[in-house]
Amino acid sequence: MTAPVFGMTFTRPDSEPVPALGADFSKALIIETSADANAATYPIGTAVRISTSDATKMADLGTGLLADAAKAIHAQLGGLNAGADLTVIRVTEEATVAATVAGIAAALDPLLIAQIASQTGATPRLIWVGRTSWMLDAETPNPIWAALPIAAEKLLAVAVVDVDPTGQAAAITQREVFSSERILPIGVAARVYEGENLVTRAMGPRIIGLMIRVDNLHEGKPFNPFANRSILGLSGLSRLIPFSLLDGSTEGQQMLESEVSIVVQGETGVDGAVADGGFVFIGTDNTTTGELWKQIHQVRGADYLTVKMMEITRQFLGKRISADLTEAWINSIKFMLRDHKVDEDILGFEVNFRADKNSPESIRLGHLTVNLGIEPVPAFKVANHEVARYRPALDDLVGKIIARLTTTVE
Structure with missing residues (x-):
C-alpha cells in the first residue's frame, strides 16, 4: 500500500509465536454392510458423517452389522448428550462373504480414503471395518489385511482389528500378518442381545467406543492409555479367556505377549482377577516391530502433536x-x-x-x-513388589517392652 504523508499505518509483524488448536482425534470411520439401511441416508460406497446421538440417523442404519458397530460405539460413551462423531461407509452385502470382503477392501483404497475429509469435513483417526477375521482358507489371505494399515497411515489413524475369536492359536496366527504401529488386534468377540436373540458380534467397535470415552475424559486428547477399563453393553463373550494378573502362563497373558488384546470377565473373590465383575478390556500394544512405539496410545499422541505442528508450520510457509x-x-x-x-x-x-x-x-x-x-507417557503395565523383612520394627518392639517394664517397676 502507499504510506500516507500525514496519518498512520498498521502492520502485523511475523515475529510472534502462533497458537494451534489441534485436531479432534476421537472421530471414527466404520465400514460394513447393512442391507436394510435407508439407502437415501446411506448410499452404497458413500462416506456419510453422523453423530450417534442422532436417533433418526441411527435408526436409518437398519439392523445390519454396520448398525451394530455404530450402536456398540455409542454404548461405551457416558454423560448427557454424549455421542460419537462417525463417518459411515455402507458397502453391499454380496452373495458370498469373499465378495463382501472384497468390497470392504475396495472401500479402503488410498485414493478413496484421502477424499473422506473433503467429502465430510472430518478426518477420522479411529478405524474399524468388518470381516477382518474371515479367511477363505488357510492359504488365502484376507484382502483387508493389506489395505487397512495403508488406509490408517493415510489418515494418521489407528485401527482396531478383530482377529479370529475362536482360539488363542488362530488369533495369534492372524495377528502375525500385521506389522504396523497403527493396528491393535482384539482376539475375542462380543455376545449381545438383538431383541430376544443372543448373538455374537465383533468386539472391535466396542474398543473404538472405549477409546473415544477415554479421550472425552481428557479434553478430547488421545494421550491416555485405555486398558483395564470396562466394556459396556455386553451380555457375555464368545469365549472365556483364562487370565490372572499374577500368573504369566495363563492364556490371556500369552495372548497379550503376542500383542493380541483381550476382554476378560471379572471374578469375585479370585486373587489375580482383573475385576470383581463385568467385562474388562486389557491391551496396550500394536503390532509394530520393536518397543520404541509399541504402545498404541503413544502413537496416537505423537500423531496429535504432528497435526498441531502442521497447523503451526503452514502459517509460516511462503513468507x-x-x-x-x-x-x-x-x-x-x-x-x-x-x-x-x-x-x-x-x-x-x-x-x-x-x-x-x-x-x-x-x-x-x-x-x-x-x-x-x-x-x-507410558502405560503402567507391570507392578513389581519387593517384599522383605523389616528389622527396625523389632528394635521398636524391644524399646516399647523396655519402656513398659521401666514404668511398671517405678
Whole structure:
C-alpha cells in the first residue's frame, strides 16, 4: 500500500509465536454392510458423517452389522448428550462373504480414503471395518489385511482389528500378518442381545467406543492409555479367556505377549482377577516391530502433536526467511510442547535448530530443518513388589517392652 504523508499505518509483524488448536482425534470411520439401511441416508460406497446421538440417523442404519458397530460405539460413551462423531461407509452385502470382503477392501483404497475429509469435513483417526477375521482358507489371505494399515497411515489413524475369536492359536496366527504401529488386534468377540436373540458380534467397535470415552475424559486428547477399563453393553463373550494378573502362563497373558488384546470377565473373590465383575478390556500394544512405539496410545499422541505442528508450520510457509520468522516458528512449536508437558501429556521434549542441518545451500532453497524429541507417557503395565523383612520394627518392639517394664517397676 502507499504510506500516507500525514496519518498512520498498521502492520502485523511475523515475529510472534502462533497458537494451534489441534485436531479432534476421537472421530471414527466404520465400514460394513447393512442391507436394510435407508439407502437415501446411506448410499452404497458413500462416506456419510453422523453423530450417534442422532436417533433418526441411527435408526436409518437398519439392523445390519454396520448398525451394530455404530450402536456398540455409542454404548461405551457416558454423560448427557454424549455421542460419537462417525463417518459411515455402507458397502453391499454380496452373495458370498469373499465378495463382501472384497468390497470392504475396495472401500479402503488410498485414493478413496484421502477424499473422506473433503467429502465430510472430518478426518477420522479411529478405524474399524468388518470381516477382518474371515479367511477363505488357510492359504488365502484376507484382502483387508493389506489395505487397512495403508488406509490408517493415510489418515494418521489407528485401527482396531478383530482377529479370529475362536482360539488363542488362530488369533495369534492372524495377528502375525500385521506389522504396523497403527493396528491393535482384539482376539475375542462380543455376545449381545438383538431383541430376544443372543448373538455374537465383533468386539472391535466396542474398543473404538472405549477409546473415544477415554479421550472425552481428557479434553478430547488421545494421550491416555485405555486398558483395564470396562466394556459396556455386553451380555457375555464368545469365549472365556483364562487370565490372572499374577500368573504369566495363563492364556490371556500369552495372548497379550503376542500383542493380541483381550476382554476378560471379572471374578469375585479370585486373587489375580482383573475385576470383581463385568467385562474388562486389557491391551496396550500394536503390532509394530520393536518397543520404541509399541504402545498404541503413544502413537496416537505423537500423531496429535504432528497435526498441531502442521497447523503451526503452514502459517509460516511462503513468507520470507529471516531470523525473526525462524525464531517465531520454533518458539511456536516449543510453547505448544511446553503446554503438553505441563498437562503431563508428554514427559518431556527438546527442540533444536542445528547448523549442521541448516546449511547456507539449504536455506537458499528455502529449506529449514528443526530437530524435535518428545517422550510420550507410558502405560503402567507391570507392578513389581519387593517384599522383605523389616528389622527396625523389632528394635521398636524391644524399646516399647523396655519402656513398659521401666514404668511398671517405678
